[in-house]
Amino acid sequence: MAGNLGDLADAFDVFLLDGFGVLNVGDAAIPGAIERVAALRAMGRTVLVLTNAASEPPPGLAEKYARLGFSFGPDEIVSSRSVALDAVAAMLGQRWGVMLPEAAALDDLPPGHEAALLADDPEPYRAAGGFLLLGSGSWTEHRQGLLEAALRASPRPVIVGNPDIVAPRRAGLTAEPGWFAHRLSDSTGIAPVFCGKPFGPIFEAARARIGGHWPRGRVLMVGDSLHTDILGARVAGIASALVTDHGFLAARPHEQIVQATGIVPDFVVGTT
Numbered sequence: 001m002a003g004n005l006g007d008l009a010d011a012f013d014v015f016l017l018d019g020f021g022v023l024n025v026g027d028a029a030i031p032g033a034i035e036r037v038a039a040l041r042a043m044g045r046t047v048l049v050l051t052n053a054a055s056e057p058p059p060g061l062a063e064k065y066a067r068l069g070f071s072f073g074p075d076e077i078v079s080s081r082s083v084a085l086d087a088v089a090a091m092l093g094q095r096w097g098v099m100l101p102e103a104a105a106l107d108d109l110p111p112g113h114e115a116a117l118l119a120d121d122p123e124p125y126r127a128a129g130g131f132l133l134l135g136s137g138s139w140t141e142h143r144q145g146l147l148e149a150a151l152r153a154s155p156r157p158v159i160v161g162n163p164d165i166v167a168p169r170r171a172g173l174t175a176e177p178g179w180f181a182h183r184l185s186d187s188t189g190i191a192p193v194f195c196g197k198p199f200g201p202i203f204e205a206a207r208a209r210i211g212g213h214w215p216r217g218r219v220l221m222v223g224d225s226l227h228t229d230i231l232g233a234r235v236a237g238i239a240s241a242l243v244t245d246h247g248f249l250a251a252r253p254h255e256q257i258v259q260a261t262g263i264v265p266d267f268v269v270g271t272t
Helices: 005-011 033-042 058-068 080-089 123-127 141-153 177-188 200-209 226-236 254-261
Strands: 002-004 014-017 046-051 077-079 095-099 114-117 130-133 158-160 166-169 172-175 219-223 239-243 267-271
Touching: 002 005, 005 033, 005 219, 005 267, 033 046, 046 058, 046 200, 058 077, 077 080, 077 200, 080 130, 080 158, 080 200, 095 123, 095 141, 114 123, 123 141, 130 177, 141 177, 158 177, 200 226, 219 226, 226 239, 226 254
Parallel strands: 002 267, 014 046, 014 219, 046 077, 095 114, 095 130, 130 158, 219 239, 239 267
Antiparallel strands: 166 172
């Protein structure tokens, strides 16, 4: 077990950092994380944020990190939202029903496509040519029922920008788009397209961002979640480091959890 990422800095050229649990917890940067990112950059290392946060586009995420004291540009953030919208762009133009909180912006939809936020009116569910699941902050059981009924009546593509099952909040765990996507798959038989960690497309996007290839054995995924960050690194064929002092595994027996899941990181660090 290493104390922090500084102990691994000589072993890797590219660091892919999850957001929650690695850079910040809520509205506060993790102590030492800002300095660690700066130190890695000063050593000539490539540092990218690789996140399943899909409720806002990368420029909004860059502003969020700037408020916390980081200096990530939009081109240094690879988000599952961007990967999902790339999947949308690969399809013929159509109208998408979008899972997002009502106040969220959706001005980055590819040209030729239209969107309607999914709420309590059944009409957007009926009229949509496909569904895009980005953020479940205002999602309800009623809306889930409307979505599943619409898909049973007329099967259509479902693209999931955030495969997370749950997310930790101050009040406890919240159900995320991945949870609702698996439910609708069980209910309707439709196989959603998942675009974030641990699935391959987001790692391919990161690979393209650094020039189209991984330096062999020199890329490290750093995260707090075994089922997204660490499993995703295994799928992508890169090394992984599990953070244990913050995020999902804070104050939990990570050794027992690793053993129970069988998802084993290459390294364990206390903090960034």
